[in-house]
Amino acid sequence: MLIGDVARQSGVSARMLRHYDSLGLVRPTGRTDAGYREYSSEDIRRIFHIESLRSLGLSLREVGRALDDPGFTPSELVDDLIRQTRERIADETELLTRLRRIGAAEPAGWKDVLQIVALLQALGSKSAGTRQRAALSSVEEVPVPVEALVEAALSETDPNVAGALRWALAQWGDGGLALLAEGLGSPVAEVRKRAVQSIAEIPNGEATALLQDALANPDIVVRRYAALALGARGVADAVPTLIDMVVEETNDVDAADALSALASRPAVADQIATRLVDCLADGTVESSARRRLTQALADIPGITTSRALADLSHDEDRAVALTAAYILGIRNAR
Known part of the structure:
Protein backbone atom coordinates (compact mmCIF):
# COMPACT_ATOMS: atom_id res chain seq x y z
CA MET A 1 0.00 0.00 0.00
CA LEU A 2 1.41 3.40 -0.97
CA ILE A 3 1.88 6.23 1.49
CA GLY A 4 -1.19 8.19 0.34
CA ASP A 5 -3.45 5.16 0.82
CA VAL A 6 -1.94 4.47 4.25
CA ALA A 7 -2.51 8.08 5.28
CA ARG A 8 -6.19 7.88 4.27
CA GLN A 9 -6.73 4.56 6.04
CA SER A 10 -4.86 5.35 9.25
CA GLY A 11 -5.65 9.05 9.63
CA VAL A 12 -1.92 9.75 10.00
CA SER A 13 -0.70 12.38 7.56
CA ALA A 14 1.83 11.50 4.88
CA ARG A 15 4.16 14.07 6.41
CA MET A 16 3.99 12.30 9.80
CA LEU A 17 4.52 8.91 8.15
CA ARG A 18 7.70 10.25 6.56
CA HIS A 19 8.73 11.55 10.00
CA TYR A 20 8.15 8.08 11.49
CA ASP A 21 10.32 6.66 8.72
CA SER A 22 13.13 9.13 9.43
CA LEU A 23 13.04 8.20 13.13
CA GLY A 24 13.03 4.50 12.35
CA LEU A 25 9.63 3.98 14.00
CA VAL A 26 7.92 2.60 10.89
CA ARG A 27 10.04 1.88 7.85
CA PRO A 28 8.00 0.63 4.90
CA THR A 29 8.81 -2.96 4.08
CA GLY A 30 9.21 -2.38 0.38
CA ARG A 31 9.57 0.07 -2.47
CA THR A 32 7.85 0.16 -5.82
CA ASP A 33 9.76 0.05 -9.07
CA ALA A 34 9.45 3.82 -9.11
CA GLY A 35 10.99 4.05 -5.64
CA TYR A 36 7.81 4.91 -3.73
CA ARG A 37 7.31 3.68 -0.17
CA GLU A 38 5.18 0.56 -0.01
CA TYR A 39 3.68 -0.45 3.35
CA SER A 40 2.77 -4.01 4.29
CA SER A 41 -0.15 -5.01 6.52
CA GLU A 42 2.37 -5.50 9.33
CA ASP A 43 3.64 -1.92 8.81
CA ILE A 44 0.10 -0.57 9.00
CA ARG A 45 -0.54 -2.56 12.19
CA ARG A 46 2.59 -0.97 13.70
CA ILE A 47 1.33 2.49 12.75
CA PHE A 48 -1.89 1.83 14.68
CA HIS A 49 0.16 0.62 17.65
CA ILE A 50 2.18 3.82 17.58
CA GLU A 51 -0.94 5.99 17.50
CA SER A 52 -2.47 4.03 20.39
CA LEU A 53 0.59 4.57 22.56
CA ARG A 54 0.79 8.25 21.61
CA SER A 55 -2.82 8.66 22.75
CA LEU A 56 -1.63 7.73 26.27
CA GLY A 57 0.78 10.66 26.26
CA LEU A 58 3.98 8.79 25.37
CA SER A 59 6.64 10.63 23.43
CA LEU A 60 7.81 9.13 20.12
CA ARG A 61 11.04 8.08 21.82
CA GLU A 62 9.07 6.25 24.52
CA VAL A 63 6.86 4.68 21.86
CA GLY A 64 9.96 3.34 20.10
CA ARG A 65 11.24 1.81 23.32
CA ALA A 66 7.89 0.25 24.09
CA LEU A 67 7.66 -1.41 20.68
CA ASP A 68 11.28 -2.44 20.11
CA ASP A 69 12.82 -3.16 23.50
CA PRO A 70 11.96 -6.77 24.47
CA GLY A 71 12.93 -6.10 28.07
CA PHE A 72 10.72 -3.01 28.37
CA THR A 73 8.25 -3.09 31.26
CA PRO A 74 5.40 -0.62 30.95
CA SER A 75 4.35 -0.36 34.63
CA GLU A 76 6.92 2.27 35.63
CA LEU A 77 6.22 4.37 32.56
CA GLY A 173 -22.30 39.03 55.75
CA ASP A 174 -23.95 35.80 54.64
CA GLY A 175 -22.00 35.70 51.35
CA GLY A 176 -19.67 32.91 52.41
CA LEU A 177 -21.90 31.05 54.85
CA ALA A 178 -22.90 28.25 52.49
CA LEU A 179 -19.25 27.42 51.82
CA LEU A 180 -18.36 27.68 55.51
CA ALA A 181 -21.25 25.34 56.31
CA GLU A 182 -19.66 22.79 53.96
CA GLY A 183 -16.45 23.23 55.94
CA LEU A 184 -18.26 22.03 59.07
CA GLY A 185 -18.60 18.65 57.39
CA SER A 186 -14.98 18.39 56.28
CA PRO A 187 -13.13 15.15 57.11
CA VAL A 188 -10.27 17.31 58.42
CA ALA A 189 -10.68 18.40 62.07
CA GLU A 190 -8.72 21.65 61.65
CA VAL A 191 -10.90 22.69 58.72
CA ARG A 192 -14.06 22.09 60.77
CA LYS A 193 -12.63 24.19 63.60
CA ARG A 194 -11.73 27.07 61.29
CA ALA A 195 -15.17 26.91 59.70
CA VAL A 196 -17.02 27.28 63.00
CA GLN A 197 -14.66 30.05 64.13
CA SER A 198 -15.37 31.95 60.93
CA ILE A 199 -19.14 31.48 61.23
CA ALA A 200 -18.97 32.68 64.85
CA GLU A 201 -17.74 36.09 63.70
CA ILE A 202 -20.57 36.70 61.24
CA PRO A 203 -23.26 38.59 63.20
CA ASN A 204 -26.49 37.68 61.46
CA GLY A 205 -29.41 35.33 61.86
CA GLU A 206 -28.28 32.83 59.25
CA ALA A 207 -24.94 32.44 61.01
CA THR A 208 -26.74 31.97 64.32
CA ALA A 209 -28.89 29.24 62.79
CA LEU A 210 -25.77 27.46 61.51
CA LEU A 211 -24.20 27.67 64.97
CA GLN A 212 -27.34 26.17 66.51
CA ASP A 213 -27.14 23.29 64.04
CA ALA A 214 -23.45 22.94 64.93
CA LEU A 215 -24.41 22.09 68.53
CA ALA A 216 -25.27 18.64 67.18
CA ASN A 217 -22.07 18.29 65.15
CA PRO A 218 -20.19 15.01 65.78
CA ASP A 219 -17.02 17.04 66.40
CA ILE A 220 -16.92 18.13 70.05
CA VAL A 221 -14.57 21.02 69.21
CA VAL A 222 -17.13 22.40 66.76
CA ARG A 223 -19.87 22.06 69.38
CA ARG A 224 -17.80 23.96 71.95
CA TYR A 225 -16.96 26.87 69.67
CA ALA A 226 -20.60 27.06 68.57
CA ALA A 227 -21.77 27.09 72.19
CA LEU A 228 -19.43 29.94 73.16
CA ALA A 229 -20.57 32.01 70.20
CA LEU A 230 -24.25 31.29 70.89
CA GLY A 231 -23.82 32.16 74.55
CA ALA A 232 -22.54 35.59 73.54
CA ARG A 233 -25.62 35.95 71.31
CA GLY A 234 -28.01 35.06 74.12
CA VAL A 235 -29.12 31.70 72.68
CA ALA A 236 -30.09 29.39 75.55
CA ASP A 237 -29.65 26.25 73.40
CA ALA A 238 -25.94 26.52 74.23
CA VAL A 239 -26.42 25.97 77.98
CA PRO A 240 -25.92 22.15 78.11
CA THR A 241 -22.70 22.30 76.09
CA LEU A 242 -21.38 25.22 78.14
CA ILE A 243 -21.98 23.34 81.38
CA ASP A 244 -20.23 20.28 79.93
CA MET A 245 -17.26 22.53 79.18
CA VAL A 246 -17.14 23.64 82.82
CA VAL A 247 -17.21 20.01 83.96
CA GLU A 248 -14.53 18.96 81.48
CA GLU A 249 -12.34 22.02 82.23
CA THR A 250 -12.21 22.95 78.56
CA ASN A 251 -12.31 26.73 78.14
CA ASP A 252 -14.25 26.56 81.39
CA VAL A 253 -13.69 30.23 82.28
CA ASP A 254 -15.07 31.35 78.90
CA ALA A 255 -17.94 28.90 79.28
CA ALA A 256 -18.77 30.26 82.75
CA ASP A 257 -18.69 33.81 81.37
CA ALA A 258 -21.08 32.78 78.60
CA LEU A 259 -23.43 31.21 81.16
CA SER A 260 -23.30 34.44 83.17
CA ALA A 261 -24.22 36.46 80.07
CA LEU A 262 -27.12 34.14 79.31
CA ALA A 263 -28.36 34.39 82.90
CA SER A 264 -29.40 38.02 82.41
CA ARG A 265 -32.85 36.63 81.57
CA PRO A 266 -34.60 35.22 84.70
CA ALA A 267 -36.09 32.19 82.93
CA VAL A 268 -32.70 31.24 81.51
CA ALA A 269 -31.01 31.90 84.85
CA ASP A 270 -33.28 29.35 86.54
CA GLN A 271 -32.60 26.85 83.73
CA ILE A 272 -28.84 27.29 84.14
CA ALA A 273 -29.00 27.03 87.93
CA THR A 274 -31.10 23.87 87.76
CA ARG A 275 -28.71 22.21 85.33
CA LEU A 276 -25.69 23.18 87.41
CA VAL A 277 -27.31 21.75 90.53
CA ASP A 278 -28.20 18.54 88.70
CA CYS A 279 -24.56 18.16 87.66
CA LEU A 280 -23.39 18.80 91.21
CA ALA A 281 -25.69 16.04 92.41
CA ASP A 282 -24.29 13.54 89.91
CA GLY A 283 -22.18 11.12 91.89
CA THR A 284 -19.86 10.47 88.95
CA VAL A 285 -18.64 14.08 88.76
CA GLU A 286 -15.14 14.52 90.20
CA SER A 287 -14.39 16.85 93.10
CA SER A 288 -12.49 19.38 91.00
CA ALA A 289 -15.38 19.57 88.53
CA ARG A 290 -17.86 20.11 91.38
CA ARG A 291 -15.77 23.07 92.57
CA ARG A 292 -15.85 24.59 89.10
CA LEU A 293 -19.61 24.07 88.89
CA THR A 294 -20.03 25.77 92.25
CA GLN A 295 -17.90 28.68 91.09
CA ALA A 296 -20.05 28.94 87.95
CA LEU A 297 -23.09 29.54 90.19
CA ALA A 298 -21.50 32.77 91.44
CA ASP A 299 -22.78 34.90 88.55
CA ILE A 300 -26.16 33.21 88.13
CA PRO A 301 -28.89 35.32 89.77
CA GLY A 302 -32.13 34.05 91.25
CA ILE A 303 -33.58 32.17 94.18
CA THR A 304 -32.73 28.75 92.69
CA THR A 305 -29.04 29.62 92.81
CA SER A 306 -29.24 31.05 96.34
CA ARG A 307 -30.92 27.91 97.64
CA ALA A 308 -28.38 25.70 95.88
CA LEU A 309 -25.48 27.66 97.39
CA ALA A 310 -27.03 27.41 100.85
CA ASP A 311 -27.24 23.64 100.50
CA LEU A 312 -23.75 23.39 99.04
CA SER A 313 -22.28 25.34 101.96
CA HIS A 314 -22.86 22.15 103.97
CA ASP A 315 -21.51 19.83 101.27
CA GLU A 316 -19.38 16.87 102.33
CA ASP A 317 -16.63 18.11 100.02
CA ARG A 318 -14.97 20.79 102.13
CA ALA A 319 -13.63 22.69 99.11
CA VAL A 320 -17.12 22.84 97.60
CA ALA A 321 -18.66 23.87 100.92
CA LEU A 322 -16.15 26.68 101.46
CA THR A 323 -16.57 27.93 97.89
CA ALA A 324 -20.36 27.94 98.20
CA ALA A 325 -20.26 29.70 101.60
CA TYR A 326 -17.92 32.37 100.25
CA ILE A 327 -20.11 33.02 97.18
CA LEU A 328 -23.25 33.07 99.32
CA GLY A 329 -21.67 35.57 101.67
CA ILE A 330 -20.86 37.92 98.81
CA ARG A 331 -24.39 37.61 97.41
CA ASN A 332 -25.97 38.34 100.80
CA ALA A 333 -23.74 41.38 101.23
CA ARG A 334 -24.97 43.01 98.04
Whole structure:
Protein backbone atom coordinates (compact mmCIF):
# COMPACT_ATOMS: atom_id res chain seq x y z
CA MET A 1 0.00 0.00 0.00
CA LEU A 2 1.41 3.40 -0.97
CA ILE A 3 1.88 6.23 1.49
CA GLY A 4 -1.19 8.19 0.34
CA ASP A 5 -3.45 5.16 0.82
CA VAL A 6 -1.94 4.47 4.25
CA ALA A 7 -2.51 8.08 5.28
CA ARG A 8 -6.19 7.88 4.27
CA GLN A 9 -6.73 4.56 6.04
CA SER A 10 -4.86 5.35 9.25
CA GLY A 11 -5.65 9.05 9.63
CA VAL A 12 -1.92 9.75 10.00
CA SER A 13 -0.70 12.38 7.56
CA ALA A 14 1.83 11.50 4.88
CA ARG A 15 4.16 14.07 6.41
CA MET A 16 3.99 12.30 9.80
CA LEU A 17 4.52 8.91 8.15
CA ARG A 18 7.70 10.25 6.56
CA HIS A 19 8.73 11.55 10.00
CA TYR A 20 8.15 8.08 11.49
CA ASP A 21 10.32 6.66 8.72
CA SER A 22 13.13 9.13 9.43
CA LEU A 23 13.04 8.20 13.13
CA GLY A 24 13.03 4.50 12.35
CA LEU A 25 9.63 3.98 14.00
CA VAL A 26 7.92 2.60 10.89
CA ARG A 27 10.04 1.88 7.85
CA PRO A 28 8.00 0.63 4.90
CA THR A 29 8.81 -2.96 4.08
CA GLY A 30 9.21 -2.38 0.38
CA ARG A 31 9.57 0.07 -2.47
CA THR A 32 7.85 0.16 -5.82
CA ASP A 33 9.76 0.05 -9.07
CA ALA A 34 9.45 3.82 -9.11
CA GLY A 35 10.99 4.05 -5.64
CA TYR A 36 7.81 4.91 -3.73
CA ARG A 37 7.31 3.68 -0.17
CA GLU A 38 5.18 0.56 -0.01
CA TYR A 39 3.68 -0.45 3.35
CA SER A 40 2.77 -4.01 4.29
CA SER A 41 -0.15 -5.01 6.52
CA GLU A 42 2.37 -5.50 9.33
CA ASP A 43 3.64 -1.92 8.81
CA ILE A 44 0.10 -0.57 9.00
CA ARG A 45 -0.54 -2.56 12.19
CA ARG A 46 2.59 -0.97 13.70
CA ILE A 47 1.33 2.49 12.75
CA PHE A 48 -1.89 1.83 14.68
CA HIS A 49 0.16 0.62 17.65
CA ILE A 50 2.18 3.82 17.58
CA GLU A 51 -0.94 5.99 17.50
CA SER A 52 -2.47 4.03 20.39
CA LEU A 53 0.59 4.57 22.56
CA ARG A 54 0.79 8.25 21.61
CA SER A 55 -2.82 8.66 22.75
CA LEU A 56 -1.63 7.73 26.27
CA GLY A 57 0.78 10.66 26.26
CA LEU A 58 3.98 8.79 25.37
CA SER A 59 6.64 10.63 23.43
CA LEU A 60 7.81 9.13 20.12
CA ARG A 61 11.04 8.08 21.82
CA GLU A 62 9.07 6.25 24.52
CA VAL A 63 6.86 4.68 21.86
CA GLY A 64 9.96 3.34 20.10
CA ARG A 65 11.24 1.81 23.32
CA ALA A 66 7.89 0.25 24.09
CA LEU A 67 7.66 -1.41 20.68
CA ASP A 68 11.28 -2.44 20.11
CA ASP A 69 12.82 -3.16 23.50
CA PRO A 70 11.96 -6.77 24.47
CA GLY A 71 12.93 -6.10 28.07
CA PHE A 72 10.72 -3.01 28.37
CA THR A 73 8.25 -3.09 31.26
CA PRO A 74 5.40 -0.62 30.95
CA SER A 75 4.35 -0.36 34.63
CA GLU A 76 6.92 2.27 35.63
CA LEU A 77 6.22 4.37 32.56
CA VAL A 78 2.47 4.13 33.04
CA ASP A 79 2.84 5.18 36.69
CA ASP A 80 4.86 8.18 35.58
CA LEU A 81 2.22 9.08 33.00
CA ILE A 82 -0.46 8.87 35.69
CA ARG A 83 1.55 11.25 37.90
CA GLN A 84 2.10 13.71 35.06
CA THR A 85 -1.57 13.61 34.11
CA ARG A 86 -2.67 14.26 37.67
CA GLU A 87 -0.30 17.22 37.91
CA ARG A 88 -1.60 18.59 34.63
CA ILE A 89 -5.21 18.19 35.76
CA ALA A 90 -4.41 19.90 39.07
CA ASP A 91 -2.77 22.81 37.25
CA GLU A 92 -5.70 23.14 34.85
CA THR A 93 -8.20 22.92 37.72
CA GLU A 94 -6.34 25.65 39.60
CA LEU A 95 -6.38 27.85 36.51
CA LEU A 96 -10.11 27.22 35.98
CA THR A 97 -10.83 28.09 39.63
CA ARG A 98 -8.85 31.32 39.35
CA LEU A 99 -10.64 32.31 36.14
CA ARG A 100 -14.04 31.62 37.72
CA ARG A 101 -13.14 33.75 40.72
CA ILE A 102 -12.02 36.61 38.54
CA GLY A 103 -15.25 36.33 36.57
CA ALA A 104 -17.33 36.28 39.77
CA ALA A 105 -15.75 39.57 40.86
CA GLU A 106 -17.13 41.19 37.67
CA PRO A 107 -14.06 43.33 36.96
CA ALA A 108 -14.78 46.56 35.10
CA GLY A 109 -11.50 46.53 33.22
CA TRP A 110 -8.07 44.97 32.92
CA LYS A 111 -6.79 47.04 35.82
CA ASP A 112 -9.33 45.36 38.09
CA VAL A 113 -8.39 41.96 36.69
CA LEU A 114 -4.73 42.56 37.47
CA GLN A 115 -5.55 43.73 41.01
CA ILE A 116 -7.70 40.67 41.66
CA VAL A 117 -4.98 38.37 40.35
CA ALA A 118 -2.42 40.12 42.57
CA LEU A 119 -4.65 39.69 45.64
CA LEU A 120 -5.31 36.03 44.86
CA GLN A 121 -1.58 35.44 44.53
CA ALA A 122 -0.95 37.32 47.78
CA LEU A 123 -3.49 35.13 49.60
CA GLY A 124 -1.41 32.13 48.53
CA SER A 125 1.93 33.69 49.47
CA LYS A 126 4.39 31.90 51.76
CA SER A 127 4.70 35.14 53.75
CA ALA A 128 2.18 35.45 56.59
CA GLY A 129 2.48 39.24 56.45
CA THR A 130 1.64 39.28 52.75
CA ARG A 131 -1.37 37.02 53.31
CA GLN A 132 -2.59 39.21 56.17
CA ARG A 133 -2.31 42.41 54.12
CA ALA A 134 -4.16 40.72 51.27
CA ALA A 135 -6.97 39.67 53.62
CA LEU A 136 -7.33 43.17 55.04
CA SER A 137 -7.29 44.82 51.62
CA SER A 138 -9.64 42.26 50.05
CA VAL A 139 -12.66 44.26 51.17
CA GLU A 140 -11.33 47.80 51.11
CA GLU A 141 -9.88 47.68 47.58
CA VAL A 142 -10.98 45.45 44.69
CA PRO A 143 -13.10 42.75 46.37
CA VAL A 144 -11.66 39.24 46.22
CA PRO A 145 -14.32 36.61 45.43
CA VAL A 146 -15.73 35.21 48.65
CA GLU A 147 -14.87 31.65 47.54
CA ALA A 148 -11.17 32.57 47.65
CA LEU A 149 -11.52 34.08 51.13
CA VAL A 150 -13.32 31.00 52.45
CA GLU A 151 -10.71 28.67 50.97
CA ALA A 152 -7.93 30.77 52.52
CA ALA A 153 -9.68 30.93 55.90
CA LEU A 154 -10.21 27.17 56.03
CA SER A 155 -6.55 26.45 55.26
CA GLU A 156 -4.80 29.25 57.20
CA THR A 157 -2.54 28.20 60.08
CA ASP A 158 -1.19 31.58 61.20
CA PRO A 159 -3.50 33.00 63.92
CA ASN A 160 -3.04 36.64 62.87
CA VAL A 161 -3.77 35.93 59.22
CA ALA A 162 -6.71 33.72 60.22
CA GLY A 163 -8.16 36.58 62.25
CA ALA A 164 -7.84 38.96 59.30
CA LEU A 165 -9.54 36.45 57.00
CA ARG A 166 -12.41 35.94 59.45
CA TRP A 167 -12.83 39.72 59.64
CA ALA A 168 -12.94 39.94 55.85
CA LEU A 169 -15.55 37.18 55.68
CA ALA A 170 -17.64 38.95 58.31
CA GLN A 171 -17.79 41.99 56.00
CA TRP A 172 -19.43 39.80 53.38
CA GLY A 173 -22.30 39.03 55.75
CA ASP A 174 -23.95 35.80 54.64
CA GLY A 175 -22.00 35.70 51.35
CA GLY A 176 -19.67 32.91 52.41
CA LEU A 177 -21.90 31.05 54.85
CA ALA A 178 -22.90 28.25 52.49
CA LEU A 179 -19.25 27.42 51.82
CA LEU A 180 -18.36 27.68 55.51
CA ALA A 181 -21.25 25.34 56.31
CA GLU A 182 -19.66 22.79 53.96
CA GLY A 183 -16.45 23.23 55.94
CA LEU A 184 -18.26 22.03 59.07
CA GLY A 185 -18.60 18.65 57.39
CA SER A 186 -14.98 18.39 56.28
CA PRO A 187 -13.13 15.15 57.11
CA VAL A 188 -10.27 17.31 58.42
CA ALA A 189 -10.68 18.40 62.07
CA GLU A 190 -8.72 21.65 61.65
CA VAL A 191 -10.90 22.69 58.72
CA ARG A 192 -14.06 22.09 60.77
CA LYS A 193 -12.63 24.19 63.60
CA ARG A 194 -11.73 27.07 61.29
CA ALA A 195 -15.17 26.91 59.70
CA VAL A 196 -17.02 27.28 63.00
CA GLN A 197 -14.66 30.05 64.13
CA SER A 198 -15.37 31.95 60.93
CA ILE A 199 -19.14 31.48 61.23
CA ALA A 200 -18.97 32.68 64.85
CA GLU A 201 -17.74 36.09 63.70
CA ILE A 202 -20.57 36.70 61.24
CA PRO A 203 -23.26 38.59 63.20
CA ASN A 204 -26.49 37.68 61.46
CA GLY A 205 -29.41 35.33 61.86
CA GLU A 206 -28.28 32.83 59.25
CA ALA A 207 -24.94 32.44 61.01
CA THR A 208 -26.74 31.97 64.32
CA ALA A 209 -28.89 29.24 62.79
CA LEU A 210 -25.77 27.46 61.51
CA LEU A 211 -24.20 27.67 64.97
CA GLN A 212 -27.34 26.17 66.51
CA ASP A 213 -27.14 23.29 64.04
CA ALA A 214 -23.45 22.94 64.93
CA LEU A 215 -24.41 22.09 68.53
CA ALA A 216 -25.27 18.64 67.18
CA ASN A 217 -22.07 18.29 65.15
CA PRO A 218 -20.19 15.01 65.78
CA ASP A 219 -17.02 17.04 66.40
CA ILE A 220 -16.92 18.13 70.05
CA VAL A 221 -14.57 21.02 69.21
CA VAL A 222 -17.13 22.40 66.76
CA ARG A 223 -19.87 22.06 69.38
CA ARG A 224 -17.80 23.96 71.95
CA TYR A 225 -16.96 26.87 69.67
CA ALA A 226 -20.60 27.06 68.57
CA ALA A 227 -21.77 27.09 72.19
CA LEU A 228 -19.43 29.94 73.16
CA ALA A 229 -20.57 32.01 70.20
CA LEU A 230 -24.25 31.29 70.89
CA GLY A 231 -23.82 32.16 74.55
CA ALA A 232 -22.54 35.59 73.54
CA ARG A 233 -25.62 35.95 71.31
CA GLY A 234 -28.01 35.06 74.12
CA VAL A 235 -29.12 31.70 72.68
CA ALA A 236 -30.09 29.39 75.55
CA ASP A 237 -29.65 26.25 73.40
CA ALA A 238 -25.94 26.52 74.23
CA VAL A 239 -26.42 25.97 77.98
CA PRO A 240 -25.92 22.15 78.11
CA THR A 241 -22.70 22.30 76.09
CA LEU A 242 -21.38 25.22 78.14
CA ILE A 243 -21.98 23.34 81.38
CA ASP A 244 -20.23 20.28 79.93
CA MET A 245 -17.26 22.53 79.18
CA VAL A 246 -17.14 23.64 82.82
CA VAL A 247 -17.21 20.01 83.96
CA GLU A 248 -14.53 18.96 81.48
CA GLU A 249 -12.34 22.02 82.23
CA THR A 250 -12.21 22.95 78.56
CA ASN A 251 -12.31 26.73 78.14
CA ASP A 252 -14.25 26.56 81.39
CA VAL A 253 -13.69 30.23 82.28
CA ASP A 254 -15.07 31.35 78.90
CA ALA A 255 -17.94 28.90 79.28
CA ALA A 256 -18.77 30.26 82.75
CA ASP A 257 -18.69 33.81 81.37
CA ALA A 258 -21.08 32.78 78.60
CA LEU A 259 -23.43 31.21 81.16
CA SER A 260 -23.30 34.44 83.17
CA ALA A 261 -24.22 36.46 80.07
CA LEU A 262 -27.12 34.14 79.31
CA ALA A 263 -28.36 34.39 82.90
CA SER A 264 -29.40 38.02 82.41
CA ARG A 265 -32.85 36.63 81.57
CA PRO A 266 -34.60 35.22 84.70
CA ALA A 267 -36.09 32.19 82.93
CA VAL A 268 -32.70 31.24 81.51
CA ALA A 269 -31.01 31.90 84.85
CA ASP A 270 -33.28 29.35 86.54
CA GLN A 271 -32.60 26.85 83.73
CA ILE A 272 -28.84 27.29 84.14
CA ALA A 273 -29.00 27.03 87.93
CA THR A 274 -31.10 23.87 87.76
CA ARG A 275 -28.71 22.21 85.33
CA LEU A 276 -25.69 23.18 87.41
CA VAL A 277 -27.31 21.75 90.53
CA ASP A 278 -28.20 18.54 88.70
CA CYS A 279 -24.56 18.16 87.66
CA LEU A 280 -23.39 18.80 91.21
CA ALA A 281 -25.69 16.04 92.41
CA ASP A 282 -24.29 13.54 89.91
CA GLY A 283 -22.18 11.12 91.89
CA THR A 284 -19.86 10.47 88.95
CA VAL A 285 -18.64 14.08 88.76
CA GLU A 286 -15.14 14.52 90.20
CA SER A 287 -14.39 16.85 93.10
CA SER A 288 -12.49 19.38 91.00
CA ALA A 289 -15.38 19.57 88.53
CA ARG A 290 -17.86 20.11 91.38
CA ARG A 291 -15.77 23.07 92.57
CA ARG A 292 -15.85 24.59 89.10
CA LEU A 293 -19.61 24.07 88.89
CA THR A 294 -20.03 25.77 92.25
CA GLN A 295 -17.90 28.68 91.09
CA ALA A 296 -20.05 28.94 87.95
CA LEU A 297 -23.09 29.54 90.19
CA ALA A 298 -21.50 32.77 91.44
CA ASP A 299 -22.78 34.90 88.55
CA ILE A 300 -26.16 33.21 88.13
CA PRO A 301 -28.89 35.32 89.77
CA GLY A 302 -32.13 34.05 91.25
CA ILE A 303 -33.58 32.17 94.18
CA THR A 304 -32.73 28.75 92.69
CA THR A 305 -29.04 29.62 92.81
CA SER A 306 -29.24 31.05 96.34
CA ARG A 307 -30.92 27.91 97.64
CA ALA A 308 -28.38 25.70 95.88
CA LEU A 309 -25.48 27.66 97.39
CA ALA A 310 -27.03 27.41 100.85
CA ASP A 311 -27.24 23.64 100.50
CA LEU A 312 -23.75 23.39 99.04
CA SER A 313 -22.28 25.34 101.96
CA HIS A 314 -22.86 22.15 103.97
CA ASP A 315 -21.51 19.83 101.27
CA GLU A 316 -19.38 16.87 102.33
CA ASP A 317 -16.63 18.11 100.02
CA ARG A 318 -14.97 20.79 102.13
CA ALA A 319 -13.63 22.69 99.11
CA VAL A 320 -17.12 22.84 97.60
CA ALA A 321 -18.66 23.87 100.92
CA LEU A 322 -16.15 26.68 101.46
CA THR A 323 -16.57 27.93 97.89
CA ALA A 324 -20.36 27.94 98.20
CA ALA A 325 -20.26 29.70 101.60
CA TYR A 326 -17.92 32.37 100.25
CA ILE A 327 -20.11 33.02 97.18
CA LEU A 328 -23.25 33.07 99.32
CA GLY A 329 -21.67 35.57 101.67
CA ILE A 330 -20.86 37.92 98.81
CA ARG A 331 -24.39 37.61 97.41
CA ASN A 332 -25.97 38.34 100.80
CA ALA A 333 -23.74 41.38 101.23
CA ARG A 334 -24.97 43.01 98.04
